[in-house]
Amino acid sequence: MSQISPSVYEIAVLPGDGIGVEVMDACVALLEAAQRQDGGPSLRLTRYEAGAQHYAKCGDALPERTLDAARAAHAVLFGAMGWPNVRYPDGTEPIPQLDLRMALDLYAGVRPIRWFEGLPRVLANEKARDIDFVLVREQTEGLFYARGRGEVNAAGEAYDTMQITRAGTERVSRFAFQLAQQRKARRGQARVTCVDKANVFTSMAFFREVFNGVAAGHADITYDHAYVDAMALTMVAKPWVLDVLVTENMFGDILSDLAAGLIGGMGMAPSADIGDNHGLFQPAHGTAPDIAGQDKANPGAMFLSGAMMLDWLADRHQQPALAARARTIETAVEYVLSSGIARPMEYGGTAGTKAMADAVIAALPHAAQRVKDTQAA
Ligand SMILES: NC(=O)C1=CN([C@@H]2O[C@H](COP(=O)(O)OP(=O)(O)OC[C@H]3O[C@@H](n4cnc5c(N)ncnc54)[C@H](O)[C@@H]3O)[C@@H](O)[C@H]2O)C=CC1
Numbered sequence: 001m002s003q004i005s006p007s008v009y010e011i012a013v014l015p016g017d018g019i020g021v022e023v024m025d026a027c028v029a030l031l032e033a034a035q036r037q038d039g040g041p042s043l044r045l046t047r048y049e050a051g052a053q054h055y056a057k058c059g060d061a062l063p064e065r066t067l068d069a070a071r072a073a074h075a076v077l078f079g080a081m082g083w084p085n086v087r088y089p090d091g092t093e094p095i096p097q098l099d100l101r102m103a104l105d106l107y108a109g110v111r112p113i114r115w116f117e118g119l120p121r122v123l124a125n126e127k128a129r130d131i132d133f134v135l136v137r138e139q140t141e142g143l144f145y146a147r148g149r150g151e152v153n154a155a156g157e158a159y160d161t162m163q164i165t166r167a168g169t170e171r172v173s174r175f176a177f178q179l180a181q182q183r184k185a186r187r188g189q190a191r192v193t194c195v196d197k198a199n200v201f202t203s204m205a206f207f208r209e210v211f212n213g214v215a216a217g218h219a220d221i222t223y224d225h226a227y228v229d230a231m232a233l234t235m236v237a238k239p240w241v242l243d244v245l246v247t248e249n250m251f252g253d254i255l256s257d258l259a260a261g262l263i264g265g266m267g268m269a270p271s272a273d274i275g276d277n278h279g280l281f282q283p284a285h286g287t288a289p290d291i292a293g294q295d296k297a298n299p300g301a302m303f304l305s306g307a308m309m310l311d312w313l314a315d316r317h318q319q320p321a322l323a324a325r326a327r328t329i330e331t332a333v334e335y336v337l338s339s340g341i342a343r344p345m346e347y348g349g350t351a352g353t354k355a356m357a358d359a360v361i362a363a364l365p366h367a368a369q370r371v372k373d374t375q376a377a
């Protein structure tokens with residue numbers, strides 16, 4: 001849905017916990033530098049508190065003020081939240097991103113995985129250079145429906161329920177086909193794969209049946225199916241054959257980390273949580289307690305999530321200058337890695353979070369020129 005362009009885009013910034021704060025500082029610096037450079041539409045980036053540490057301090061992981069700001073903003077930029085030893089009384093973690101997905105109805109978790117020069121070559125096969133697929137994860141139901149509802153009974157049995165609805169499956173499937181249509185326009189072909197476990201679970205057989213109904217309405221896009229265990233193998237054996245995948249919440253959670261492993265780890269795996277009225281953009285990784293506070297995190301996933309936010313705003317508000325800014329940021333990230341100007345510690349290099357941010361910011365003028373040259377060609 002396109003909307004009138006505001007004079008300033010209000011962005012609710014929720015850094016969260018651990019490396020969420022570090023990669024967010026780097027991303028805000030990059031977004032501000034890119035805006036200064038192109039002099040285009042303004043983003044007002046305002047920080048709000050939420051997360052496990054906030055819960056530990058104040059007993060509230062997602063304050064009303066933060067939720068209101070997220071609802072009112074043009075977009076939400078999110079770091080990561082959660083901390084292993086901070087728990088709710090039921091033993092689970094305060095992870096407000098799940099509450100935000102429900103509150104803002106962010107049903108499509110969009111997780112692109114693309115290899116480019118400068119990323120580690122995890123798979124030896126030359127074809128691994130062509131890895132370029134998007135996992136669309138349903139995010140408002142599935143096995144995550146059980147959150148806060150699970151039970152352990154007196155007989156010592158624990159139950160968590162998987163919820164699959166026709167409406168929820170239809171809308172996420174439609175989203176996947178629309179995404180495939182956009183990719184087809186760019187790449188000449190597209191295929192949507194429904195990832196499920198329809199051979200075992202009634203809920204998953206229903207997911208597949210509803211997906212097939214949506215597929216029937218998109219005759220221009222090829223589709224197929226894969227069981228989730230076989231998909232795990234395909235991802236490792238020949239991920240270059242994958243295009244758009246759509247799956248249930250929990251399967252998507254697991255497969256998206258596996259997919260990130262194909263390009264060297266979580267540090268270059270961005271994501272977008274999209275609903276009909278709101279968009280939230282966050283790296284697919286968590287708060288990484290093992291490296292937090294040491295300036296070791298790779299901010300690349302956060303940078304690319306920021307670029308996804310600019311693209312989404314550009315599309316929603318018909319603002320091509322923001323799409324150009326997104327291309328500039330992506331190009332700067334790729335240039336820094338491919339030229340070896342800086343190599344993140346995650347890939348065995350020496351560049352910490354701040355050094356990566358400095359290098360990408362310094363590459364912005366060069367990247368902007370490259371984007372202009374490409375557009376002119
Ligand atoms: N969206 C979110 O906010 C998410 C939050 N979490 C929370 O984060 C906490 C830690 O969870 P984990 O299972 O350890 O997952 P994690 O994604 O934080 O870390 C997994 C591994 O990847 C590494 N890693 C992650 N991001 C990196 C980056 N940008 N640069 C370099 N290395 C990176 C970590 O050092 C760790 O070895 C938990 O409290 C969990 O609930 C986990 C996943 C997503």
Ligand SMILES: CC(C)CC(=O)C(=O)O
Nearest residue numbers: 082095097098253284286
């Ligand atoms: C903390 C999680 C539930 C979130 C997560 O792992 C994810 O969004 O990928």
Ligand SMILES: [Mg+2]
Nearest residue numbers: 253254257284
């Ligand atoms: Mg995850």
